[in-house]
Amino acid sequence: MTSSTKAEAFALRRRPPLEKLIDNGFRQSTILMAAMVAFILLAIFATVFLGAREAISTFGLKFLTTSAWDPVNERYGAFTAIYGTLVSSLLALLLAVPLGIGTAIFITEDLLPIRLRDLIGMMVELLAAIPSVVLGLWAIFVMEPAIRPALGFLHDTLGWLPFFSTVPQGPGMAPAILILVVMILPIITAISRDALNQVPIELRQGAYGIGTTRWGAIFNIILPAAISAITGGVMLALGRAMGETMAVTMIIGNALNFNLSLLAPGNTISSMLANQFGEADGIQVSALMYAALILMLLTFVVNILAQWVVRRLSLRY
Amino acid sequence: MAFPAANPVTQSVSGFKRGTLFFKSSLPRNRFNVLFNGIAGVFATIAVLPLFLVLAYVLFKGGSLLRPGLFTQLPPAPGLSGGGIGNAILGTLLVTLLASLIAIPVGVGGGIYLAEYSRKGWFAQFVRFGNDVLAGVPSIISGVFVYGAIVATRVFFNQSYSALAGGIALAVLMLPTVIKTTDEGLRLVSNDLRLGAYGVGASRFVTITRITLPAALTPIATGMVLAIARAAGETAPLIFTALFSPFWPEGVFNPIATMSVLIFNFAIMPYEAQNQLAWAASFVLVMMILLANLVARRIAARSKT
Numbered sequence: 364m365t366s367s368t369k370a371e372a373f374a375l376r377r378r379p380p381l382e383k384l385i386d387n388g389f390r391q392s393t394i395l396m397a398a399m400v401a402f403i404l405l406a407i408f409a410t411v412f413l414g415a416r417e418a419i420s421t422f423g424l425k426f427l428t429t430s431a432w433d434p435v436n437e438r439y440g441a442f443t444a445i446y447g448t449l450v451s452s453l454l455a456l457l458l459a460v461p462l463g464i465g466t467a468i469f470i471t472e473d474l475l476p477i478r479l480r481d482l483i484g485m486m487v488e489l490l491a492a493i494p495s496v497v498l499g500l501w502a503i504f505v506m507e508p509a510i511r512p513a514l515g516f517l518h519d520t521l522g523w524l525p526f527f528s529t530v531p532q533g534p535g536m537a538p539a540i541l542i543l544v545v546m547i548l549p550i551i552t553a554i555s556r557d558a559l560n561q562v563p564i565e566l567r568q569g570a571y572g573i574g575t576t577r578w579g580a581i582f583n584i585i586l587p588a589a590i591s592a593i594t595g596g597v598m599l600a601l602g603r604a605m606g607e608t609m610a611v612t613m614i615i616g617n618a619l620n621f622n623l624s625l626l627a628p629g630n631t632i633s634s635m636l637a638n639q640f641g642e643a644d645g646i647q648v649s650a651l652m653y654a655a656l657i658l659m660l661l662t663f664v665v666n667i668l669a670q671w672v673v674r675r676l677s678l679r680y
Numbered sequence: 681m682a683f684p685a686a687n688p689v690t691q692s693v694s695g696f697k698r699g700t701l702f703f704k705s706s707l708p709r710n711r712f713n714v715l716f717n718g719i720a721g722v723f724a725t726i727a728v729l730p731l732f733l734v735l736a737y738v739l740f741k742g743g744s745l746l747r748p749g750l751f752t753q754l755p756p757a758p759g760l761s762g763g764g765i766g767n768a769i770l771g772t773l774l775v776t777l778l779a780s781l782i783a784i785p786v787g788v789g790g791g792i793y794l795a796e797y798s799r800k801g802w803f804a805q806f807v808r809f810g811n812d813v814l815a816g817v818p819s820i821i822s823g824v825f826v827y828g829a830i831v832a833t834r835v836f837f838n839q840s841y842s843a844l845a846g847g848i849a850l851a852v853l854m855l856p857t858v859i860k861t862t863d864e865g866l867r868l869v870s871n872d873l874r875l876g877a878y879g880v881g882a883s884r885f886v887t888i889t890r891i892t893l894p895a896a897l898t899p900i901a902t903g904m905v906l907a908i909a910r911a912a913g914e915t916a917p918l919i920f921t922a923l924f925s926p927f928w929p930e931g932v933f934n935p936i937a938t939m940s941v942l943i944f945n946f947a948i949m950p951y952e953a954q955n956q957l958a959w960a961a962s963f964v965l966v967m968m969i970l971l972a973n974l975v976a977r978r979i980a981a982r983s984k985t
Contacts (some may be wrong), residue, residue: 365800374977378883382885385883385885386884386885387882389885389888390793390797390884390886392789392798392983393789393790393792393793393796394793394797395789396785396786396787396789396790397789397790397793397794397803397804397859398807398853399786399790399855400807400810400811400814400856400859401806401807401810403855404810404813404814404817404853405963406825406829407817407821407822407825407852410829411824411825411826412819413828414824414828424939425704429798461723462723462726462727463727465719465720465722465723465724466720466723466724466727468720469721469723469724470724472720474717474720483724483728484729485977486728486731486796487727487728487731488973489731489970489973490727490728490730490731490734491907492909492910492913492969492970492973493731493734493735493913493965493966493969494912494913494914494940494965494969495913495914495915495916496913496915496940496943496944496947496962497734497738497913497943497962497965497966498734499943499947499957500943500947500958500962501733501734501737501738503947504737504738504861504947504955505733506733543732547729548730552727562860567881575815576709576710576712577713577717578712578713578718579709579713580716581716587818593730597785599816602816603816605821606816606817606818606819606820606821607818608818608819608820608915608916609915609916609940609944612944613947613948633818633916636820636823636824637820637916637919640823640824640827640919640920641919641920641923642920651824652824652828655820655821655824657916658818658820658821659817659818659821662817662818663813663816666812666816667813668815670812675892676813678899
């Protein structure tokens, strides 16, 4: 090699204008795409709010507390749907939390060979991949007829309680709650599993070192250490349960009148939207938009709380 | 844990009663332990039971209806039997493709911005927060949004319900997943690679497109496949955006049939033939989604070794 080529190789290269242009243009376009998230979020809020404006000015806050849904006289109140959303998601959570955390503990402890544990974990994740509408189909034709005798027994023995006061006759709140449990179980299990796996091994070794049993360690050391992430996962599952639409719509019965009984048909905000939005016109569209706005705010608050809980409750170890 | 039985001392070893050092299954805490082992096992069984039951019914009820006409014929009129779900299969593929064409470029671009240009800036933090909020928005709200913004305003050639509107509604749901997986995938790429690329004189654009994106391809591809599979099964955003059509797809500006909406519509009809088609469509849809999930798993597993 001659010295002139060497000098050329080490000479500083000026960035050609085209390269600068491409670099800058690429950067600007990624900023634009990142901004799309904020834009879409704002657009969703704006569209739903503008659509709901007419209903908000007509019905005001009474919309939340009245249960009339009367397209003929144009009187609307979403209490039945809001109550159904809250009750179905909270009761589903009540059932799914012990099941999900129990499953997560079972597949993070060394009770089974690791291959079997991974298999169980994988199957729970595949359950999350099954579309909601297929679960709804299964619920209509398989689950609901199968559990009807059990619900009938519940009515026969506890029928004096207002919650079980009606005879189960097909679609209703109780089957909807059960299908919601199936839908949110994978979320709780997956997040609890990750949280339990991240607890430092030293904590467990220390607990066993001072002579505790497996479940002594789980209840006193491991669960408290993982509680923040688990709580966050549970809140995310709550948000998912409140917004879940198809399976619930297909099995809840879509009753427009209020009923305290869990065995009677009910309604949720999302199933009301799924059922009526296509055929609605005039102020009914606006009332449905108002209900959608309430659902958005509910899930928004729950999701923000979930993020806050994860940050606030996290133990330092 | 048993204490060595060869120890001849019977009364005490450094203050302990010897008996307490043996494992006694009758102790309350050990009984408690066995009880909870059992409870956790029962819970795990209950958790996997629905998967087996749902899959078994979909396989048997849907699989038994499988015949060539299912893929090539149109659904029958209500009350009539026979026919197929050919238009719905095509429609699901088309709407999901439209959604991917919108969500993947935008999502990958946004993810590149978050991971490569601004990891800690206020705008990046704000976008990440907004992304988490968007991920929590219920799927039906995305349908309501697209209905209000696109279907009711008739922005596309005065068409109301259209395949494109359905694709946009699905894209809104896919976007957060795509951004998150791109962001996290790119952040796993070692910084040495970037510095090496700058060192040999590559521009930022070349570094990202030739070095870091290929290095993060596996996690990003896994995320994309899962996002597409999820979108293919979504129903709520489509029922009043893409609507349904008993005919073959007529371009992206007309209503279109999809498998998920077909399942919903036909499941609640009081006709046996339609219910059967709903099961058949469930079979095809579940097979497609499970296949996509297994592919994603395979991609992810291959990179670990």
